[in-house]
Amino acid sequence: MKLPDGLIQVADGLHLWAPGYTGTWGFANCLLIVSGEEAALVDTPYDQAMTEALMGAAETVLPGAVRTIVNTHVNGDHTFGNGCFPDAEIIATKASAEHLCHEPSPQQMHFLTHQTPADQPLGWYARRHFGRYRYEGVESVPPTVTFSGRYELTVGDIAAELIEVGPAHSAGDLVVHFPDRGVVCAGDVLFAGDHPVHWNGPLGNVIAACETILALDPEVVVPGHGAVMSREDVRCYVTYHRELEALIRARHAGGLSADEAAADILAGGFRDHLGLPERVVILTAVEYRHLDGDTGEPDLVALAARAAEWAYRHRGEDVLD
Numbered sequence: 001m002k003l004p005d006g007l008i009q010v011a012d013g014l015h016l017w018a019p020g021y022t023g024t025w026g027f028a029n030c031l032l033i034v035s036g037e038e039a040a041l042v043d044t045p046y047d048q049a050m051t052e053a054l055m056g057a058a059e060t061v062l063p064g065a066v067r068t069i070v071n072t073h074v075n076g077d078h079t080f081g082n083g084c085f086p087d088a089e090i091i092a093t094k095a096s097a098e099h100l101c102h103e104p105s106p107q108q109m110h111f112l113t114h115q116t117p118a119d120q121p122l123g124w125y126a127r128r129h130f131g132r133y134r135y136e137g138v139e140s141v142p143p144t145v146t147f148s149g150r151y152e153l154t155v156g157d158i159a160a161e162l163i164e165v166g167p168a169h170s171a172g173d174l175v176v177h178f179p180d181r182g183v184v185c186a187g188d189v190l191f192a193g194d195h196p197v198h199w200n201g202p203l204g205n206v207i208a209a210c211e212t213i214l215a216l217d218p219e220v221v222v223p224g225h226g227a228v229m230s231r232e233d234v235r236c237y238v239t240y241h242r243e244l245e246a247l248i249r250a251r252h253a254g255g256l257s258a259d260e261a262a263a264d265i266l267a268g269g270f271r272d273h274l275g276l277p278e279r280v281v282i283l284t285a286v287e288y289r290h291l292d293g294d295t296g297e298p299d300l301v302a303l304a305a306r307a308a309e310w311a312y313r314h315r316g317e318d319v320l321d
């Protein structure tokens, strides 16, 4: 696994650390904001080694310490590096902070990747997609500043507007808009290259979040994972969600179980050029929860286990084999 040793400048003062890997989990994009003597970071990597790689790549543009972290949401692949910035203010939505306790902890991730049976679907899948990260010694560090709605952040002379767009991918998603730069950093509302995963939903909320982004008319959109996107890419992504929503609803109305519906949609070849098709199992289960009026908290590990079952049955068909 080679991590980037440089940053990609997406606009003046905005530098992207893009691990670049698709077809697997955990390689999230991080955006460094640098102006004058000030620096902030949108999202932190999954473990300490990755965070060190990011800070090494950032050395040439950083004027000093990173004093502000923005977490687009609280999934570990965007927050477990928070502990590497002990003096920083950490900003997230109030909804994210309130749902942090439902996230798998670093200790749970270590258990899943080391102590589950390796020959069973969940243990096999966890090792395959999460076994490369080191969760030992990682502390989950909560936000120190929370807000609802909108929050104005200034880094040197760069204005950033944090806009709450959740619940969508998670309970408390935010996007970061740089109005003077024509850039939106979207977190996991957007994925490029792979099927997306959304834990909260419904898909209609993800579509609404994408429409909020499009209304900002950005030149460059940074997704949570994968390559930088254009407005047209975001529109295609909206179409993906509208089509999937219709496929799921038809099968729900037809009396199929969520797992039967997902298997049927995947057997039909839905967007089969994208990586991680098993995520459709999660998207379908999440959409079914809303269609069934289930208002309980989503169980992320249970959802991942259902995707792992599908992937295990179809192993040998994807690029990692």
Ligand SMILES: [Zn+2]
Pocket (backbone or CB within 6 Å): 028, 075, 077, 078, 188, 224, 225
């Ligand atoms: Zn992510």
